[in-house]
Amino acid sequence: MTSSADAAAQGARPSPAGPVWLGLCLLASAPIFWPGIESLLKAWSTPEYSHGPVIPLLSGYMYLREMRDVPPAQGPIRDRGKGLAVLALGLFLAVAGNLVRIPDIVTYGMIVWIFGMILTAYGFRRGLTFWPSVLHLVFMLPLPQFLYWQVTVGLQLISSQIGVELIRLAGVPVFLDGNVIDLGVYKLQVAEACSGLRYLFPIMSFSYVFCVLYRGPWWHKAALLLSAMPLAVLMNSIRIGVIGVLVDRYGIGMAEGFLHLFEGWVIFAACIALLFLLAWTLQRLQPRPMPLAEALDLDFDNVLPQLRRAFDIAPGRAALAALALTAGTSAAWALAPGADRAAVPREPFALFPRQLGEWRGASGLLDRDIERVLGADDYYTALYARPGDADGVDFFVAYYDKLTEGGGIHSPEVCIPVGGWEMSRIALQELTFPPETGIAPFVAKRAVIQKGENRQLVYYWFEQRGRRITNDFLAKALVVWDSLRLGRTDGALVRVITPIGRGENAMAEAEARLRDFLAEALVPLPRFVPPHPPLADPRAG
Numbered sequence: 001m002t003s004s005a006d007a008a009a010q011g012a013r014p015s016p017a018g019p020v021w022l023g024l025c026l027l028a029s030a031p032i033f034w035p036g037i038e039s040l041l042k043a044w045s046t047p048e049y050s051h052g053p054v055i056p057l058l059s060g061y062m063y064l065r066e067m068r069d070v071p072p073a074q075g076p077i078r079d080r081g082k083g084l085a086v087l088a089l090g091l092f093l094a095v096a097g098n099l100v101r102i103p104d105i106v107t108y109g110m111i112v113w114i115f116g117m118i119l120t121a122y123g124f125r126r127g128l129t130f131w132p133s134v135l136h137l138v139f140m141l142p143l144p145q146f147l148y149w150q151v152t153v154g155l156q157l158i159s160s161q162i163g164v165e166l167i168r169l170a171g172v173p174v175f176l177d178g179n180v181i182d183l184g185v186y187k188l189q190v191a192e193a194c195s196g197l198r199y200l201f202p203i204m205s206f207s208y209v210f211c212v213l214y215r216g217p218w219w220h221k222a223a224l225l226l227s228a229m230p231l232a233v234l235m236n237s238i239r240i241g242v243i244g245v246l247v248d249r250y251g252i253g254m255a256e257g258f259l260h261l262f263e264g265w266v267i268f269a270a271c272i273a274l275l276f277l278l279a280w281t282l283q284r285l286q287p288r289p290m291p292l293a294e295a296l297d298l299d300f301d302n303v304l305p306q307l308r309r310a311f312d313i314a315p316g317r318a319a320l321a322a323l324a325l326t327a328g329t330s331a332a333w334a335l336a337p338g339a340d341r342a343a344v345p346r347e348p349f350a351l352f353p354r355q356l357g358e359w360r361g362a363s364g365l366l367d368r369d370i371e372r373v374l375g376a377d378d379y380y381t382a383l384y385a386r387p388g389d390a391d392g393v394d395f396f397v398a399y400y401d402k403l404t405e406g407g408g409i410h411s412p413e414v415c416i417p418v419g420g421w422e423m424s425r426i427a428l429q430e431l432t433f434p435p436e437t438g439i440a441p442f443v444a445k446r447a448v449i450q451k452g453e454n455r456q457l458v459y460y461w462f463e464q465r466g467r468r469i470t471n472d473f474l475a476k477a478l479v480v481w482d483s484l485r486l487g488r489t490d491g492a493l494v495r496v497i498t499p500i501g502r503g504e505n506a507m508a509e510a511e512a513r514l515r516d517f518l519a520e521a522l523v524p525l526p527r528f529v530p531p532h533p534p535l536a537d538p539r540a541g
Helices: 004-011 017-044 054-067 081-099 103-122 124-140 145-169 197-213 218-226 228-250 257-284 306-310 317-335 368-374 412-419 472-485 506-521
Strands: 175-177 180-182 187-189 359-364 378-385 393-400 422-431 442-451 454-464 467-469 491-499
Touching: 017 081, 017 103, 017 317, 054 124, 054 197, 054 306, 081 103, 081 124, 081 317, 103 124, 103 317, 124 197, 145 175, 145 180, 145 228, 145 412, 197 218, 197 228, 197 257, 218 228, 218 257, 228 257, 359 506, 393 506, 412 422, 412 442, 412 454, 442 467, 454 472, 454 506, 467 472, 491 506
Parallel strands: none
Antiparallel strands: 175 180, 180 187, 359 378, 378 393, 393 491, 422 442, 442 454, 454 467, 454 491
């Protein structure tokens, strides 16, 4: 049978006003949304988000499916005002994101704007039908950096632990040190690209579409959607286990090249198969189970005819207002005075003193893979010691010029466990210094880390524009605020570590060692991590 919407799709002659209005709106929106689009294209070039270009295509398919449930307009559409309000909200978010230089906010604003366009075109009541396809666009966006690292490292640790247990079940001797799988002759690093995140986002997107197409109770849909993460982690752990066994049997070449990529595609396909199996199992629990082919609404016959209706948008004052609002906002942003921000004057860490009072330091370099993951614009790592001291201090600072444009500091609480260290006794610690140093008291994070019998004391904090902050979320919020207030988005992570000996007063000695070192190291630090107002350019004059 053919529904009234299908009949309208087959017999209607779309007015050219709809495509013209849509094209003008898209053209007018380009200046205000371009930073977000540019950020998306950059994210899509990475393995974790390489699925991104597929998301708009799937959303378009879902949109055409939903069109079947939208009846043709019977007379003038009179409920477009709410759509204009949603569209204006999207433009506001885009302006705010551009002002604070956070492309992610711009892209979220773009999705809200798209929904506002739909609500304006079809009216609020009919336009709400399309919310699932619009919401699906969220899966094309990268995670905020602080969430990315939390998710990535968590998946790394879980995948490593399960993978090692599978390798042991195969009779292969193996030792897990953080995210390093030690097979004796070979060592496998469970890098961030192999943490399961590469599969997680495509699987979550697929499971979302699966839920929309699935005909069943809401708790079936919830189970299918929530299964995405455990499926991705479990199958990635199996992948790690298989690689470990193959490397043990046939050499390190089995973990590289085409086989590595092929195993990835096999695991992704296995996740999809398990999702179908879960849907089939859920149907078996029903009093009247349906065949899976019927439980999934995969009818393509009446989808393409809806494409004609998608452009059959009746012109009106609300549609013209949407175009005017979009064009006006983009024009105002494009014609606004340039907001290019010069780099804050600072000295490079290459000039950081190797002699700090009695402390003499030997600087080093990080591994290239660690440098790439760190993503810092400049960093300094050195081991300082005093004459006669058995133990020294490991000093590390990572500086970021733009914390709002893809750069992101992640807390040592995220990366230290990756190296096989267990963190305990994490607490806030007030640090005070002698008056002659001129260093004001501040609060740092304090933790004890342990690997086997080796224990170490750690202090760390975020050094940001004259503030010393210990809370990740507060640090992110203040970057946004200072971007608006000061025009600055720079900041750094400071971390010091020293061994804890075995004597009765070992902890007190470690505490005193770190404080003595910081009393010297924090004096020159503002030259390299500028406070507010920044110091004069050391290269000027």
